[in-house]
Structures are given as structure tokens and as C-alpha cells.
Amino acid sequence: MFVRDIIKGPVIxxxxxxxxxxxxxxxxxxxIRHLPILESGRLVGVVTDRDLRLATSALxxxxxxxxxxxxxxxxxSPRTADPWDPVEESARTMRELKIGCLPVLEDDRxxxxxxGIDLLDALIQMTxxxxxxxxxxxxxxxxxxxxxxxxxxxxxxxxxxxxxxxYPEGKSVVRAVLRVNSIDxxxxxxxxxxxxxxxxxxxxxxCLR
Amino acid sequence: MPSVIYHPAYxxxxxxxxxxxxxLRIEMLLELLGVLGHPVQTVAPEPATRNDILTVxxxxxxxxxxxxxxxxEVPDSENFGLGTPDNPVFPGMDLAARWLVGGTLHAAxxxxxxxxxxxxxxxxxxxxxxxxxxxxxxxxNDLAVAIRYLAQQGLWVAxxxxxxxxxxxxxxxxxxxxxxxxxxxxxSGQYLFPGTGEIHELGTGGGRGLKxxxxxxxxxxxxxxxxxxxKILPVALQRFGPGVxxxxxxxxxxxxxxxxDLMLTTRDYEQIFRRILEYADLYTNGRVIFTLGGGYxxxxxxxxxxxxxxxxxxxxxxxxxxxxxxxxxxxxxxxxLPATLHDPNPGYPDLPRRTEISHHNRxxxxxxxxATSRFWY
Ligand SMILES: [Zn+2]
Numbered sequence: 021m022f023v024r025d026i027i028k029g030p031v032i033x034x035x036x037x038x039x040x041x042x043x044x045x046x047x048x049x050x051x052i053r054h055l056p057i058l059e060s061g062r063l064v065g066v067v068t069d070r071d072l073r074l075a076t077s078a079l080x081x082x083x084x085x086x087x088x089x090x091x092x093x094x095x096x097s098p099r100t101a102d103p104w105d106p107v108e109e110s111a112r113t114m115r116e117l118k119i120g121c122l123p124v125l126e127d128d129r130x131x132x133x134x135x136g137i138d139l140l141d142a143l144i145q146m147t148x149x150x151x152x153x154x155x156x157x158x159x160x161x162x163x164x165x166x167x168x169x170x171x172x173x174x175x176x177x178x179x180x181x182x183x184x185x186x187y188p189e190g191k192s193v194v195r196a197v198l199r200v201n202s203i204d205x206x207x208x209x210x211x212x213x214x215x216x217x218x219x220x221x222x223x224x225x226x227c228l229r
Numbered sequence: 230m231p232s233v234i235y236h237p238a239y240x241x242x243x244x245x246x247x248x249x250x251x252x253l254r255i256e257m258l259l260e261l262l263g264v265l266g267h268p269v270q271t272v273a274p275e276p277a278t279r280n281d282i283l284t285v286x287x288x289x290x291x292x293x294x295x296x297x298x299x300x301x302e303v304p305d306s307e308n309f310g311l312g313t314p315d316n317p318v319f320p321g322m323d324l325a326a327r328w329l330v331g332g333t334l335h336a337a338x339x340x341x342x343x344x345x346x347x348x349x350x351x352x353x354x355x356x357x358x359x360x361x362x363x364x365x366x367x368x369x370n371d372l373a374v375a376i377r378y379l380a381q382q383g384l385w386v387a388x389x390x391x392x393x394x395x396x397x398x399x400x401x402x403x404x405x406x407x408x409x410x411x412x413x414x415x416x417s418g419q420y421l422f423p424g425t426g427e428i429h430e431l432g433t434g435g436g437r438g439l440k441x442x443x444x445x446x447x448x449x450x451x452x453x454x455x456x457x458x459x460k461i462l463p464v465a466l467q468r469f470g471p472g473v474x475x476x477x478x479x480x481x482x483x484x485x486x487x488x489x490d491l492m493l494t495t496r497d498y499e500q501i502f503r504r505i506l507e508y509a510d511l512y513t514n515g516r517v518i519f520t521l522g523g524g525y526x527x528x529x530x531x532x533x534x535x536x537x538x539x540x541x542x543x544x545x546x547x548x549x550x551x552x553x554x555x556x557x558x559x560x561x562x563x564x565x566l567p568a569t570l571h572d573p574n575p576g577y578p579d580l581p582r583r584t585e586i587s588h589h590n591r592x593x594x595x596x597x598x599x600a601t602s603r604f605w606y
Binding site: 131149151152153154155177179180199201202203204205206207221222223225 | 307313314315357359364365368394397408418419420421422424425447483487488489490523
């Protein structure tokens with residue numbers, strides 16, 4: 021999944037001479053918390069609702085008046101993303117710099133902005149369910165060919181893997197969580213166990229048969 | 230006497246000998262009721278028409294079912310959920326599926342025309358069928374067709390689904406319908422097919438707040454199930470004020486079911502069915518339609534549905550099963566059937582985490598009530 025897949029257009033931006041008051045009103049009206057700032061079409065900064073509140077706070081020793089220009093309080097030369105950046109790379113950048121958004125530039129032109137909420141949407145989409153499927157969780161050795169062995173097992177049974185997520189679990193094992201287009205993941209699990217896969221979900225029922 | 234809807238053509242809805250959705254379930258049930266001294270008097274429906282089907286399914290989907298049914302090639306069949314391991318193609322599948330829809334529709338007509346208050350449809354309950362896709366052994370959605378019909382006749386319908394799987398097809402088709410309350414109790418979609426049925430799926434538009442989903446923890450047992458069942462049902466039915474209750478009585482929440490992970494016993498099912506009949510008397514003037522549904526443990530399913538039949542007909546719950554029937558089917562299935570109508574007690578060893586599971590389910594039920602309450606007041 022790339023940044024271009026999760027940006028929502030059209031992007032709302034303001035000019036650097038906009039007043040703090042107007043910038044704040046735009047955020048309220050559009051229900052957003054981040055505004056990219058442009059000068060003659062080029063991105064020069066970002067301002068957040070927090071920036072505005074802090075700049076104008078009565079607690080500040082030198083509060084800005086509502087008529088001050090956003091250029092005076094914005095973060096300059098913000099970190100940006102490319103539409104072809106992988107989503108996870110942007111997440112890492114935002115996490116490391118502790119920032120809440122990344123303006124997205126294509127050939128120096130602002131085409132969008134991604135925020136923490138967009139990354140949560142992406143997470144939901146990547147792990148979510150949008151087709152009727154069953155969950156299957158398998159522990160694999162962390163070595164070449166193991167995942168292939170699992171997926172070819174599915175394809176031999178004419179099953180479609182709708183999504184697959186793997187993550188390391190300790191040193192030499194990975195956990196694979198799959199969603200498969202079958203209601204009967206229990207008999208699938210049994211068959212996998214016969215083939216010496218370690219299936220974590222679905223479990224063998226404690227009592228039966 | 231409550232009407233029982235059935236036609237031998239139901240048995241043509243069969244995906245092959247190895248497939249879990251087996252016509253043997255009904256064969257065993259009918260035979261069992263017969264040897265118990267209650268040979269079933271059935272009312273024969275007509276198969277549903279193509280137009281009936283089109284009240285809830287897209288024509289592009291129906292066309293493909295029809296084509297596959299007569300052996301034509303349909304290159305994109307898998308996009309419509311057909312020709313998959315769950316829903317293999319079989320000759321005559323269109324008509325076979327229409328028979329089941331016709332039965333549920335016939336049950337709806339009997340109730341709607343005030344000819345009957347309690348009806349049992351010995352088939353159907355195909356709650357996974359989507360508007361334009363087969364899913365989870367379900368080709369046409371008999372429940373949605375019957376609900377649409379009832380709603381068009383001006384009856385507000387409460388739909389209750391106790392199948393272990395979420396009733397995603399019924400929900401999808403009726404998601405914005407303001408005259409239909411749907412309630413589905415199921416093993417959580419985080420663990421079980423089809424993956425949906427979370428509390429936040431509350432409906433859209435006029436149907437907002439009328440689609441209730443209670444996802445339950447794997448290994449939920451009867452006591453916890455009944456607790457949350459009694460927490461949700463009376464409140465929802467009283468608030469909504471339905472004219473009729475339609476129940477999908479799938480039996481796959483039984484502890485011996487090979488496809489899922491809930492732990493109901495036949496005694497739990499007896500209690501659930503008794504509650505449902507009481508609620509129907511209290512909230513829908515006794516008008517209630519039952520369909521069958523999932524249920525893949527041949528050792529359990531005929532007994533669960535026999536209990537349902539006996540209760541609907543106010544017949545006593547017998548203790549022992551006729552030995553001949555037990556012997557015959559034990560041999561035929563190669564599995565030992567119990568000698569009693571109810572499960573052996575206890576049916577399974579004590580489970581760990583019982584308290585946590587009950588606690589979790591209780592909290593989910595509270596969350597559900599809280600989430601819906603703002604749409605009701
Ligand atoms: Zn089911």
C-alpha cells in the first residue's frame with residue numbers, strides 16, 4: 021500500500037499571509053487539524069491547531085494577536101512524503117519525528133496530506149475483513165520456502181487467500197495470519213496439522229469426536 | 230397444530246457426499262420424529278419464482294446461477310462465489326435453491342394471512358447468501374426474501390439468528406430497512422467465518438440502530454449464552470414492537486459442531502427455544518416462523534431440531550431415543566450416537582477461562598445495548 025492509495029483529495033491549503041484567525045476558522049469549518057501553507061504555489065510550511073492555540077494562548081508570555089500571519093507561527097520546511105512511498109515508511113517517519121502529518125508532494129506540487137487518522141484507516145484496511153472469510157493463524161519457521169509451502173497448500177485446495185499478514189515472533193519463527201474464502205477453516209486446520217504445520221487458530225476442540 | 234413446511238425436493242439442495250451441508254440432517258430428523266411417535270404432517274410449498282428471488286438478488290448473479298445450473302460455462306463464476314470449495318456447482322442448483330426459498334416464503338404467507346401463528350420450515354436459513362454472491366453454502370437468501378415479503382405486507386419483522394455464524398447476507402440486504410430489526414448472536418468474526426458481525430455494525434439510514442450484532446467469545450457455554458440472550462432479546466423486541474418473529478435456528482453452536490467453537494448443549498438449546506416461544510407470545514402475539522440453518526454435527530443436529538419440533542408442538546421432551554434409530558444411524562455414520570434425546574451430562578470436560586469468557590460476553594452485551602440506546606430514545 022502506497023501513500024497515493026490513502027490520500028484523500030482535494031487537499032485544503034492556505035497562503036502564508038492568512039491570519040491566525042482565518043486559519044483557525046478554516047480548520048473548524050473543514051473539521052481538520054493540519055493545514056499546509058503555500059507561497060506562490062510552493063509548500064513552505066505546516067500549521068496545526070495546536071500551533072495556533074499555543075501561539076495565541078493567554079499563558080504565553082508573548083501571545084500573538086488573532087490578526088498575525090500564519091507564516092510567523094508555522095513549522096518551516098516540513099518533512100514531506102512522496103505518493104509512491106510505502107505507507108509503513110511514512111508511519112515510521114511520523115513516529116520518529118513525533119509529527120501528526122506529512123504533506124505529499126509530486127514534482128514539488130502539493131497533492132495531498134496524510135495524518136495519523138489516515139494511517140489508522142490503512143491499518144484497518146490491511147487487517148480488516150471486506151469479504152466473507154475465515155481466519156487461520158499458523159506458526160512458521162523463519163526460513164525460505166515456508167510461506168510458499170503454506171500458500172501452495174491453499175492453492176491445491178482451490179482456496180483463495182484474501183489477505184495475509186506475517187510478523188516475527190521471537191528469533192526463528194514467524195506468525196502468519198491469513199483470511200481464506202471458506203467457512204470450514206476447522207477441517208483446513210486439521211489437514212494442515214496432518215502436513216505438520218503448527219496451526220494456532222482454529223484450535224482443536226477440547227472435547228470431541 | 231403448527232404448520233410444518235417441507236417438500237422432498239429440498240433434498241436436491243446437495244453439494245456432494247463430502248460436503249458438510251448434508252441432506253442427511255433432515256432425513257435423520259424426519260425419521261427420528263416418526264419413530265418417536267410424531268410422524269410429521271407437512272405442508273408442501275411451491276418453489277419460489279425468479280421474480281421472488283429478484284426481490285433481494287441482482288439479476289447478473291441470478292443469471293449465473295441459472296447458467297451453471299444447466300451446465301453452461303461461466304468464466305467469472307468465482308466472482309459470484311460459485312464454483313468454490315464452499316459452494317460447488319451442481320446440476321439443478323437454481324431450482325433446488327428456489328425450493329428452499331419457496332418454503333420460507335410459504336411460511337411467511339401463512340403467518341401474514343393469519344392462517345397460522347407458529348410455522349416451522351424444515352429447511353432454508355441460508356443467511357450468508359449475498360445480494361450478488363453465493364457464500365458459506367448459501368445460494369439464495371430465503372430469509373431475506375421472506376422478510377421483504379412480510380415487510381411489503383406491512384408487518385414489522387424481527388429477525389433472530391442463533392446460527393453460530395454471523396448472518397452477514399441478511400444484514401447486507403436489509404441494512405437500511407427501517408421495518409426490519411435483525412439480531413444475530415454468533416461466535417466473534419475475529420475468529421470465525423464470515424468475519425463480520427461486530428457491535429458497531431448498526432445499520433444505515435432508516436435502519437440505523439436496528440441491526441444488532443452480539444459477537445461471542447470462542448468456547449462460550451450455555452450459561453453465558455443465555456445470560457446475554459435474555460439481556461438483549463426482550464429489550465430489543467419490546468422497543469421495536471414487531472408484528473412477527475422470524476428465527477434462523479441453526480444448530481452449529483453445539484459443542485460437537487466441527488465448524489465452530491461455541492459450546493451449547495441440547496439442554497441449552499431447549500432453554501433458548503423455550504425463551505423464543507415465550508418472547509413470541511409476549512411481543513408478537515405468538516407469531517413466529519422458524520427455519521433451519523447451519524449445523525454440521527450429525528450426532529447433534531437431528532436431536533437439537535427434534536427438540537425444537539417437540540417444543541413448537543407442545544409435545545413432551547422424551548428422555549430415551551428409540552434404540553433402532555440410534556443403532557441404524559450409528560452404523561450408517563460410523564459415529565456413536567447417544568441413546569438419549571439430550572446430550573450426555575456433562576457432554577465435555579470443564580473448560581478453562583469460563584469466568585473471563587462470561588465476563589467478556591456480558592461486557593459486549595452491555596456495549597451493544599449502550600450503542601443502540603441512543604437510536605431508541
Ligand atoms: Zn452457521
